Amino acid sequence: MQTYTPPLRDMKFVISELHDFSRLTKLDAFSAIDADLAETVLEEAGKFVSEVLLPLNVIGDREGCRLENGIVRTPTGFREAYAAFCEAGWSSVTGLPDYGGQGLPETIGMLISEMICSANLSFGLYPGLTNGAMTALRKYGSEDLKSRYLEKMISGTWSASMCLTEAQCGTDLGLVRTRATPADDGSWRVTGSKIFISAGDHDLTENIVHLVLARLPDAPAGIKGISLFLVPKFLPREDGSPGERNGVVCTALEHKMGIRGSATCQLSFDDAKGWLVGQAHKGMQAMFAMMNSERLGVGIQGLGIAEISYQSAVAYAKDRLQGRSLAGTRYPNLPADPIIVHPDVRRMLMTMRVTAEGCRALGAWVAGELDISEHGASETERRDAEDFVALMTPVVKAMFTDLGNDAANLAVQTYGGHGYIVDHGVEQLARDSRIAMIYEGTNGIQALDLVGRKLPAHTGRNLRGLFHPVSRFIEENRSHPALGKMTGHLERAFGALQLATGHIAQRGMSDPEEAAAAATDYLRLTGLVALAFLWARTAQIAGSKTDAQGPDKAFYAAKLSSAQFFYDRILPDTAALYLKIKSGKASMMSLPEDVF
Structure with a gap:
């Protein structure tokens, strides 16, 4: 279960x-x-x-x-x-x-x-x-839109959806065909069809606020011709209550691999009344504010799946009796030992554990900087935090969801055949986790965003929020009696990230395909270095708690063991990632298309 x-x-x-x-x-x-x-x-x-x-x-x-x-x-x-x-x-x-x-x-x-x-x-x-x-x-949004809609949305009385995707356009939103024409009352009339709309229609709230990408009649071609519109399911009356039905209907529900309790809809907009959000032809600017928020949220979905996968697998591994420990019988009073005694089961459980705890630590770091970027006391503080969030958003979205999916599949593997059937529920976790690697921009798109936009932005300034604290930690702890060895491993991984960053910057300027070929590996390398830094700091804190008693003593001891496992079994992947990045695009791009 x-x-x-x-x-x-x-x-x-x-x-x-x-x-x-x-x-x-x-x-x-x-x-x-x-x-x-x-x-x-x-x-x-x-x-x-x-x-x-x-x-x-x-x-x-x-x-x-x-x-x-x-x-x-x-x-x-x-x-x-x-x-x-x-x-x-x-x-x-x-x-x-x-x-x-x-x-x-x-x-x-x-x-x-x-x-x-x-x-x-x-x-x-x-x-x-x-x-x-x-x-x-x-x-x-305008002050009128905010005053009319935000309170209802915050209270949960009204919900919202993001209507971007169409049958012919997913990532390439420049292909959007939905149209918006001006009306005499200052509103717009939106017509078109959208697919894959999460929470696009349901019976949970009295109204649904759709944010819809569409083109104006005079819109320039491509991505620069997109505007964003607020289109409610029901048009609000003056007193704020839902009024007449707007011209938007759910025409079908998608039949999906997972997240089946979420209504994923096909929506049809037929002369639906809407209002412009932001400036005309500047919809991508507003959309990215929404998308970046959702990308961080999707990353946390991966973390959530990793945690329940770990806990479910641990419960099963402690209960399931199979075979005997290779080191000798551990539970002679039982017909067999629980599978948690076996090294390979421990490998899976520890991988899930350090995934969940490491991603939680990194997610909270990014969330804290998001708070600073909005509310920091100085412009410099807000800017630096915003730079860090920009850098780490694709890393959180892609790496967390990759690792969450890995954890769900490890849970299935821990259960063995019992994980493959529906009775225990872990196969649902594997199915549910898979979508997070796809929506809000596939993880490959996140990697391209990292190397194509976030690295070169502001002449590499975004990197400071990660590189500077890692560098300081290494300098301060290189000779630490307990952390010195771990710090050395972190320094080598960080060095690989620095070299990979320079390699991509140099090769990518002359050949964008070189940067693209390295993108996914570079994103994982960045994420692993960030996790390594946080696990080293975790070990530093846990190692200082020698006077801890009771549950806290076990908690800090577990932190030290988990940190060591990360450094022994996960961080070495950074060396392979660096070698893959250095290999370039040649073997990836050399095979002629007609041979595939």
Whole structure:
């Protein structure tokens, strides 16, 4: 069965020990918040996801969503769970206080999102899409649109969707055909079809706010001719209540490999009334604000899957009896030893463990910098944080989802044949995890974004947020009596990243295909170095807790063991990644197309 207990102790470690949460609470925006309040919020969120969302995960997968007489029905229990979710205030945790939000840091929102995604990824997509849409509306919407829609979206009364993809265009949004024509009242009329729209229609909220990419009649060709429009399912009345039905309908539901409890819709817009968000022909600017928020959110989906995969696999490995330990019988009173005694099972469990804990540490670092980029005390502080978030967004999206999918498949492998059948629920995790590597820009696109946009931006300035703290840590700990060896391994991996960065910058200028050929490996190399840095800092903290007693003593000892496993079994991959990057594009591109 799917096993999940919110990892609150590790979350407390991440925000209070590994990262300086007081850095956020010193900001005016978060002056009323402290670590104790943050931990209380996380504890309550953990109760909600465990008691309400986790029991619905399998139900959502088996029932799926249904389109009945033009109405999309969510699985049994989802409506009640969503109402309880909003009533408890979970939809408004990081929302703007001016519009009814609680104004908590994104750092806390990220950890809550992780718990939701662990317990029920399909459910999490409904409020998750709304958060992304709110980001775009907050940054680019008119005051009238913000006053009319944000409060309803923050409260969860209304949800939102992102309507980008069409049958002929996925990544290449310059091929969008949906049209918007001006109306006499200052609004626009939107006509076209969209596919793969997560939370595009459902019965959870009284209204759905669609953010739709479309072209104006005079739009230039390609990506520069796209505008963004807000198109509600129901047109709001003056009092803010939903009015008449707009010209948007769900024509079909996608039949999917996973996340079956999430309504993935085909939508038809027929002269639907909408309003421009941002400037005409500048829709990509607003869309990327929304997409970047969602890309970080999708990365956290990978983390959530990794955690529940790990916990489920551990529970099974402790219970399943097969064979005897190669070192000698461990449980002579049992007919066989539990499989957790076997080295290869330990390899899988430890890989899942360091994946979840490492990604949580990195995700919280990025979320904290996102908070600083929005609320930092100085322009320089905000700019530096924004640079770091820009650099790490594709890494979080791609690496977290790759590793989350790996963890889900390792869980299936740990269960063996019992993992392949539906009874235990881990095959659902493998199916659910797969989409995260695809939507909001495939992971290959994330890698291209990293090497094509983020590295050269501002003459490489984005790299400072990662490179400088890693370099400082190495300098300060190279001769550390306990950390020296680990620091040496980090220094070699960091050196490989620096050399790979120079290689891509040099070769990519003369041949863009060289940079593209190295992109996926470079993204993983960047991510592994970031994880190595955080695991070294974790070991440093854990090693200083020699006076810890009780559960804390075991917690810090486990951190040291996990850090060592990462350095012994995961970090060596950086050497291979560097060699692959250096090999260039030749063998990748030499085979003629007609031979494939």
